[in-house]
Amino acid sequence: MFSFRGNFIRRLLNLIPLLLLLFLAFSETDFDFDKLSFLSFNLIYILIFYWVLKNPDILGYGFIFLAGIVNDVVVGLPIGVSSITYLLLSGFAAYIRYLTVQPSLIFDWIVFAPSIAVTNSIYFYILTIFFDVKINYITLALNTCVTILFYPIIGILFSFLANIIIKERNV
Amino acid sequence: MVTSRDDFSIAVRSALLKKGVKQKFSLLALIIASVILLSLESINSKSLNFVRSAIKDVIYRTSFITSIPGNVIGPMFTNIQGHFEIYEQYEMVKLKLQQLKDQQNQISYLKIENDKLKKVIDDASVFSYETITSKVLVDKESPFLKSVILNKGFNSGLKKGMPILKGPYFVGRITEVNYLSSRVLLISDLNSKIPVLVEPMGYQAIMSGTGDEFALLDFLPKNHQLEVGNLVYTSGTGGIFFSGIPIGRIELIEEKLRVKFFSDLNQLYLINVIISDPMKGR
Numbered sequence: 001m002f003s004f005r006g007n008f009i010r011r012l013l014n015l016i017p018l019l020l021l022l023f024l025a026f027s028e029t030d031f032d033f034d035k036l037s038f039l040s041f042n043l044i045y046i047l048i049f050y051w052v053l054k055n056p057d058i059l060g061y062g063f064i065f066l067a068g069i070v071n072d073v074v075v076g077l078p079i080g081v082s083s084i085t086y087l088l089l090s091g092f093a094a095y096i097r098y099l100t101v102q103p104s105l106i107f108d109w110i111v112f113a114p115s116i117a118v119t120n121s122i123y124f125y126i127l128t129i130f131f132d133v134k135i136n137y138i139t140l141a142l143n144t145c146v147t148i149l150f151y152p153i154i155g156i157l158f159s160f161l162a163n164i165i166i167k168e169r170n171v
Numbered sequence: 172m173v174t175s176r177d178d179f180s181i182a183v184r185s186a187l188l189k190k191g192v193k194q195k196f197s198l199l200a201l202i203i204a205s206v207i208l209l210s211l212e213s214i215n216s217k218s219l220n221f222v223r224s225a226i227k228d229v230i231y232r233t234s235f236i237t238s239i240p241g242n243v244i245g246p247m248f249t250n251i252q253g254h255f256e257i258y259e260q261y262e263m264v265k266l267k268l269q270q271l272k273d274q275q276n277q278i279s280y281l282k283i284e285n286d287k288l289k290k291v292i293d294d295a296s297v298f299s300y301e302t303i304t305s306k307v308l309v310d311k312e313s314p315f316l317k318s319v320i321l322n323k324g325f326n327s328g329l330k331k332g333m334p335i336l337k338g339p340y341f342v343g344r345i346t347e348v349n350y351l352s353s354r355v356l357l358i359s360d361l362n363s364k365i366p367v368l369v370e371p372m373g374y375q376a377i378m379s380g381t382g383d384e385f386a387l388l389d390f391l392p393k394n395h396q397l398e399v400g401n402l403v404y405t406s407g408t409g410g411i412f413f414s415g416i417p418i419g420r421i422e423l424i425e426e427k428l429r430v431k432f433f434s435d436l437n438q439l440y441l442i443n444v445i446i447s448d449p450m451k452g453r
Contacts, residue, residue, distance in 0.1 A: 061201050073226065073227050073230040083204075095182050
């Protein structure tokens with residue numbers, strides 16, 4: 001009985017990042033503030049980068065791909081753009097994960113900046129060159145910068161969850 | 172040097188091809204799948220459109236359900252804030268009501284005069300279009316794209332290009348139709364271009380969205396003289412929309428003359444879709 005409960009809690013904790021990813025992709029919940037629009041940021045990017053760096057099995061590339069498709073349909077973009085962006089960001093995270101011997105939030109933050117800059121540039125070019133969708137690049141650049149700035153704050157929150165997951169796993 | 176290059180290629184290979192313990196697909200396989208999906212977007216076949224439409228309908232409905240908690244909690248904070256502002260607004264409303272009463276007398280005179288003139292020019296059927304009311308299912312407030320999803324699709328007779336009104340005001344047009352849902356591109360979106368008429372000068376122009384709460388006017392005549400307070404209507408050029416649907420007013424925004432919309436595009440809930448064809452009967 002005790003072991004069943006422990007297993008259930010462990011599985012539930014493991015599922016939180018994935019559920020959050022799917023919830024953010026499906027729902028209208030956006031970190032896009034009405035009066036402080038310049039403070040809007042993309043939590044999905046932070047979530048993907050952080051958890052792929054920690055452990056790619058927690059989110060799963062298949063679900064990241066699916067979240068991208070859902071996001072494209074909800075936002076109204078050509079299907080596949082967000083998937084490519086998310087998977088490229090996962091690729092950067094997986095590459096850094098392979099190279100890093102001793103992970104630290106500050107180092108992750110530093111590499112997050114060029115990773116998101118490259119992926120958002122690809123996102124912008126795919127939309128403008130291949131699909132002729134106009135995007136305000138200043139808003140996109142601002143969003144990228146704010147997402148970078150928010151990474152350590154969200155990263156600290158996620159590390160609490162990561163610690164709980166590790167603790168539960170060790171139990 | 173050779174070693175570092177080897178390290179790099181091993182790391183890249185590992186990141187792209189290695190599958191985790193619980194992973195079923197490698198990153199590279201999924202990136203290729205995304206590229207294939209993207210290239211399918213440009214193919215317009217009946218079966219593909221049907222699949223796309225079905226996927227979109229399912230995702231929109233799921234999105235509507237998952238948005239419920241956010242939609243309930245968000246307005247709660249707004250309501251609390253709103254209560255504090257009520258008295259201030261009440262005083263303003265009282266003042267405005269008085270002004271409106273004064274204006275009403277003037278308007279009733281103008282209305283009678285207008286009706287008389289309409290009879291003279293035999294154009295009383297300017298606004299005789301048929302509309303259906305629809306609910307906004309999902310309003311994903313993306314900072315880059317401005318669009319909403321409606322709970323009606325081609326099963327209700329909606330078609331691509333149909334104009335959308337909130338009350339009497341023009342707010343956008345349908346850009347995508349599925350069986351049970353459709354997407355509306357709002358006039359504030361960067362990709363929106365609407366032929367308009369600026370009154371009382373009668374200037375024809377193209378109104379372009381800016382991604383913000385105002386729009387720009389392009390292709391105005393040379394030596395035009397816009398003024399604050401000029402009204403902007405749909406011109407009906409091209410036969411896509413009915414002419415004379417009010418859109419907004421010219422205002423001085425960021426020291427430039429821009430179109431301020433009559434409708435608050437962030438507060439769309441029940442909207443009307445004009446289903447009549449403006450070219451019918453011409």
